[in-house]
Amino acid sequence: MKSSYSIITESPAETKDFGRELAELIEIPTLVLLKGELGTGKTLIIKAAVSALGYQGDVTSPTFNLVQEYQAEVEIIHMDLYRLNSSDELLDIGFEDYLNRNAVIFIEWPELALPLIPADFIFINLEKISAEQRKITVRGEGEQSRLLIERLNKAC
Amino acid sequence: MLILGIDTSTDILGLALMDSGQLKGEYNLSLKRQHSEKLLPLIEEIFELLGVEAGDLDGIAVAVGPGSFTGLRIGITTAKVLGRIFSIPVKGISTLEIMAAGAEGEYILPLLDARRKRVYYSFYQRNGNKDNNFLKEVKKAASAGISELPQILNEYQNQEISIIGEKTAEVRELLVENNFKTRIFEAEKNLPRAAVLARLGGDYICSGQADDIYQLKPAYLKIPQAEINWQQKYGSK
Structure with a gap:
């Protein structure tokens, strides 16, 4: 059993397709961490996934307000931790309470959250290969990520 | 000795007034995530219903978790402020102990x-x-x-x-x-009951075990060490 899944997308449109596929293959609740430099497509993937989960409104990175909630058939929580400096600040925004919600949670810039999360998450790493191309790698911990990686590998 | 018990550590908002071993009244309200809006109005309400004023209180007992971080802070902050304003003792009690004592x-x-x-x-x-x-x-x-x-x-x-x-x-x-x-226990017992908190708080305060309000903190349980090593695995490239 492979413990990761990788794909190279050739364009933003293909990166979006990945987001849509992700939304179809995850179970609820789930925690999805997205790591990658600026402009690698974190928000693009989340946008596509959120839309595939049934939310029709606007989705932007909550860089300044840290957390956005979208109400589709499922509850969706979108965090961007770029602006925070320490894990303690996360506790101050009630981070652990968010984790306990029965929701799909997406976290951009998740490094500070790593010491606070349980052994059950999906970790997506994005690397820029060229202007258009991205390498997307999916890893993670726990049953949820194992299932997702299995499904992604099968889907190819 | 009049003790106010405040529990916002779980989905159930608990409030109780215990007067020298006699329960005057209590709320145990299942109010998911509304503790911040409801706690102070409910304290006012229970005081009014029972003809009590905040100045009559001799002590405060507050649940310190483990529980929701935001929920805990509301209850503990309220307890500390009341304790400070009226110069009365405050005792923090584990939500687990409240359940066990009941x-x-x-x-x-x-x-x-x-x-x-x-x-x-x-x-x-x-x-x-x-x-x-x-x-x-x-x-x-x-x-x-x-x-x-x-x-x-x-x-x-x-x-x-x-x-x-x-x-x-x-x-x-x-x-x-x-x-x-x-x-196991029937539903009406299977919760941290506010009356138990107020009773325990009174007992602890009477036995000289009140807390220093400047030291009292949520009993915030840390995630076990084994789970927090993601940093190395996922933190770097």
């Missing part, structure tokens, strides 16, 4: 759901202290996978264990499978 039995296992098949637990013995009537904390509050509980409690396999709180059915099933003797 249950019968010699060995008591209070549980709170920590999600993802984990629980916060502690383990109490009712008559374990020689010089006082408080429960003895035989195993300190911690979090554990539900499947680890039989191992954690293995030396108590021959005792009847009272299981109270959340995830009780699941935990009971597992313990029974592992040849433990257990009992």
